[in-house]
Amino acid sequence: MNAPSATLRSKADDETAAIGKVAGKKVTPAELFCDLVFVFAIVQVSALLHHDHSWAGIGHAAVLFLPLFWAWSAISIHANLNPIENSADRITMFVAALGALFMAVSVPEAFGDRGVIFGAAYLVQRAALTLHEAIAPTDRHPGLFFLVFFQISGPLMFVGGFLHGHARLAVWVLAIAIDIVMPRLMRRHLSRMTFDLPHLLERHGLFLLIALGESILSVGATAVTLDHLSSPVIATMISGFALVCGLWWIYFVFAGAALEERLPVAIARLRTDQLGRMLGFSHLWLVAGVIAVAVGLAEAIAHPEHHLDRGVASLLFGGVALYLATFGYTTWRMFRRLPLARLVSAALVLGMLPFATEVPAVLALLDLAVVLMLLAIIEYAVRAYRDRQARKRPIAPEEVPA
Incomplete structure (x- = not known):
């Protein structure tokens, strides 16, 4: 066996052994409770x-959604690295969730009178999690040096709240840019995290499920406000629900299941901290796409016989395209396949986007639903x-389609 092959095999064995130490971790009721805050947050952004x-x-909306997603991600990583079986772990999560709640409440006026509250809540959320990791570190944590740098964006968000306009x-x-770049710059410290x-993966799937729930809420909440359910409204509701079902099906029936089956292949290529960051960024774009779709659905159902304006059509069709294209990034990053x-x-x-504004919303939405259904088939x-x-023959993990 040559040296590079031996090194790769050793790396894969080490990573797999490390995962085995914490295998079987389940999502806790405390995590699901904190997720309720982010149900409200996604509704606010939408x-x-x-x-x-x-x-x-x-x-x-993007500038406000990204810190909220980082807030959820930080809570999920805290739960991933800690057992969440004692009061200190749970209280830390609840304090962080409270910060996220104040962020969500501030969303409508975050660029107005509540900018300070939004920034301060983000700072408190980060500080609570960092303080816990500093007081109770484990060998799976990235170290104090990274935790200090983890705090840079919080004060900036807070100071920004006192400023105005541009x-x-x-x-x-x-x-936000610092939060995006920092993991890359601090990758040596992050490599300590297992x-x-x-x-x-389950946590990110649940967060995507929250976003899909907002899409269903958009369909129902918009229909409730209408004077009567005409035939075009009913047809648009059916198409909208079919579209959301297609988004769910592609992820939870095909992509999510295949990803679980092929994790050993990904672990052989990347460290667990690299895979963790990849999951975070990919689900950021998946959720963003679903939120855009939710807004487009509400507009289409409210005016099914009218043509979509350019902005709504861009959200609806662009959101679906972003959702589907994100799988290209994930599959290539993990398995070098498309x-x-x-x-x-x-x-x-x-x-289809240029033509979406030339037909009634009910037909534009039907076209999208048909594309998703055909893809699922x-x-x-x-x-x-x-x-x-x-x-007929044994199938290797790397052959499982993603």
């Missing part, structure tokens, strides 16, 4: 985007074929 879906409105936006964008990947059916579908959806057929082949 409402903000619904109120203003211009490019400026999309930018403002100055506030610029400082908050800087804080994540329970099945637990982390999910061609999803990428082709994403390109098709983007190609294609992937089901591919999976069925591979299952038949697997019964």
